[in-house]
Amino acid sequence: MDKTCAFAAEAVAAIPDNATIMIGGFGGAGAPIELIHALIDHGPKNLTIINNNAGNGHVGIAALIEQGLVRKMVCSFPRSADPRAFTERYLAGEIELELVPQGTLAERIRAGGAGIPAFYTPTSYGTELAEGKPVAEFDGRMYVQERALKAQFALIKAELGDPMGNLTYRMAARNFNPVMAMAAEHTIAQVSRLVAAGNIDPEQVITPGIFVKSLVEIPNPAQEETLNRMEAVYP
Known part of the structure; x- marks a missing residue:
């Protein structure tokens, strides 16, 4: 099946209004800039975005x-290089925030993809982030x-992909x-290079095609850090 x-x-x-969307990337590394800006052009509203941060500069998230x-x-x-992007909107009550410690965020996403409904972690115990959540003691420590x-x-970014959706x-x-590819119902990948099916060594596949719904080749993807250094606004 060609995806x-x-x-x-x-x-x-x-992607419709009110959608919940996971967006890959750590800062600018692995951020699917072209897919994000295609989403902006598409224009769905009231989105819930799950990502490591609240964006950089004036590109991407x-x-x-x-x-x-x-x-x-x-x-x-939850910070942006320009406070007008996220911070001021949050303080004005225009955007909601669910703050999640980074390791907990990664594990919550992994659990979603693995079919694990919940787990226990010592992170955030005794803080405001734990308010209202169940707690339990294991081996003398609170979780x-x-x-x-x-x-x-x-929306994710990969280096190499084939028409079946296999990614590296x-x-x-x-x-x-x-x-994120595993935790979403519909995963869309942008790949820097698309090769024929069978041209990726199975031992090198990191995301199997079963988790990818569609993909698009972007041969020269924008780099978020470079765009921000140049004070450029992505078209």
Whole structure:
């Protein structure tokens, strides 16, 4: 089954208003910039975004927030280089925030993909983040119950892909992308290079095609850090 799309706009066209979307990347590494900006052009509103942070500069997730398309952020680092992107909107009550410690965020996403409804972690015990959550004692230490995270859609970035949706990643760009691919109902990947089926060594596949719904080739993907250093606004 060929899962490729000709354009990023085609890949994100099915994302509706009020969708919950996981977006890969750690800072700029592994961030699917082209898919995010195709989503901005598509224009669905009241989105819940699950990501490591609240964006950088005026591209990617920061641009998505600036366009007023995000209702809620679930992230570990709720800050933006330009406070107008996230901080001021949050303080004005225009956007909700669910703050999640980084390791807990990664595990909640992994649990969602693995079919584990909840787990216990000592992280956040005794803090405001644990308020209202079940707690339990194991071997003399207190733990907080955290529920798995799932999403309707995931936007991820990979280095190499084939028409069946099998993916590999480039070094640190791997980060949240593989676990998000497993935790979403509909995973959309942008790949830097698309090869024929069978041209990826099975031992090198990190995300099997079973977890990918569609993908699009972006041969020269934008780099979030470079765009921000140049004070560029992605078109």
